[in-house]
Amino acid sequence: MTTASTRTTARGAVVEVSNLRKSYGDRTVVDGVSFTVEEGEIFGILGPNGAGKTTTVESIEGLRVPDAGRIRVAGLDPVADHAAVTQVLGAQLQESELQAKLTVREALELYAALYPNPADWRPLAERLGLTAQLKTRFGVLSGGQKQRLFIALALIGNPRVVVLDELTTGLDPRARRDTWEIVEDVRARGVTVLLVTHFMEEAQRLCDRIALIDKGRITALDTPRGLISRTAGSTVISFTPSAPLDEEELAALPALASVEYKDDRITLGGTDDTVTALLTLLARHRITAHQLRVTDATLDDAFLDLTGAA
Numbered sequence: 256m257t258t259a260s261t262r263t264t265a266r267g268a269v270v271e272v273s274n275l276r277k278s279y280g281d282r283t284v285v286d287g288v289s290f291t292v293e294e295g296e297i298f299g300i301l302g303p304n305g306a307g308k309t310t311t312v313e314s315i316e317g318l319r320v321p322d323a324g325r326i327r328v329a330g331l332d333p334v335a336d337h338a339a340v341t342q343v344l345g346a347q348l349q350e351s352e353l354q355a356k357l358t359v360r361e362a363l364e365l366y367a368a369l370y371p372n373p374a375d376w377r378p379l380a381e382r383l384g385l386t387a388q389l390k391t392r393f394g395v396l397s398g399g400q401k402q403r404l405f406i407a408l409a410l411i412g413n414p415r416v417v418v419l420d421e422l423t424t425g426l427d428p429r430a431r432r433d434t435w436e437i438v439e440d441v442r443a444r445g446v447t448v449l450l451v452t453h454f455m456e457e458a459q460r461l462c463d464r465i466a467l468i469d470k471g472r473i474t475a476l477d478t479p480r481g482l483i484s485r486t487a488g489s490t491v492i493s494f495t496p497s498a499p500l501d502e503e504e505l506a507a508l509p510a511l512a513s514v515e516y517k518d519d520r521i522t523l524g525g526t527d528d529t530v531t532a533l534l535t536l537l538a539r540h541r542i543t544a545h546q547l548r549v550t551d552a553t554l555d556d557a558f559l560d561l562t563g564a565a
């Protein structure tokens with residue numbers, strides 16, 4: 256289980272979003288979104304397709320102009336102070352933004368030249384495992400290598416905040432895990448990370464806090480653990496009883512959220528209180544619980560529960 260959610264982070268807000276609204280025609284796609292990102296945290300934005308995630312982060316980057324609301328990045332307005340914001344905020348490029356013929360080294364040099372105090376690209380390339388690819392053209396890099404280059408380019412201006420949108424989409428599980436380690440390393444160096452993702456496992460592993468966005472609104476904002484504990488049935492208990500159990504007695508267990516009977520196995524959703532009471536009930540009837548498993552609900556369960564996407 257990740258320790259990310261237990262880190263202490265509060266060093267002051269570096270990104271502030273207050274009552275952000277954006278419509279396209281008569282469709283409101285961001286409808287009063289507010290949150291703050293603390294310096295040094297990995298803040299996740301999670302939500303179904305079309306929820307308004309990219310619109311929100313691109314407004315923070317100053318690439319879209321909000322209809323209403325207030326955004327500050329390190330105290331700066333992303334639209335009015337756009338040039339200054341690009342110096343403190345590094346954004347991941349989209350694939351279409353790099354020419355296929357450019358080598359990794361040329362891309363690093365080109366982007367370093369955009370900043371007054373860029374990072375030295377050599378150790379950056381080394382850290383991201385790109386040293387062997389410096390002469391390779393962008394067009395022939397693997398998906399994982401391209402993502403590493405995008406992370407390097409997002410970091411080359413020594414930003415305080417980096418925005419990573421759909422970072423690991425299309426990567427194989429190995430490359431995805433390698434990328435997660437890189438993101439953790441970026442944060443360990445004091446950079447605040449704003450991460451947009453579809454992957455629950457990624458959000459659970461990396462994020463200190465997550466804003467769940469659905470239909471342009473934040474439906475929950477908490478640590479991964481906090482989101483899971485809001486789920487009805489955050490603890491899942493399954494077992495095979497050695498003798499039949501009274502269904503009414505089971506139904507009366509405290510904090511019980513669900514009961515499922517399948518073959519001779521019983522699965523309950525509940526809390527720690529449910530587990531304790533179940534064990535007492537079993538002991539009272541001298542019933543043994545074979546293959547007793549007690550597991551936590553996952554962020555997946557919380558997501559479905561909290562976005563109503565089930």
Ligand SMILES: Nc1ncnc2c1ncn2[C@@H]1O[C@H](COP(=O)(O)OP(=O)(O)OP(=O)(O)O)[C@@H](O)[C@H]1O
Pocket residue numbers: 279284302303304305306307308309310311
């Ligand atoms: N420039 C635009 N013009 C018109 N509609 C747009 C524009 N950009 C986004 N939209 C619409 O706004 C809604 C939110 O889009 P957005 O890209 O912010 O969602 P998202 O949560 O990032 O989705 P996904 O996970 O699919 O990338 C979508 O329905 C999208 O079609």
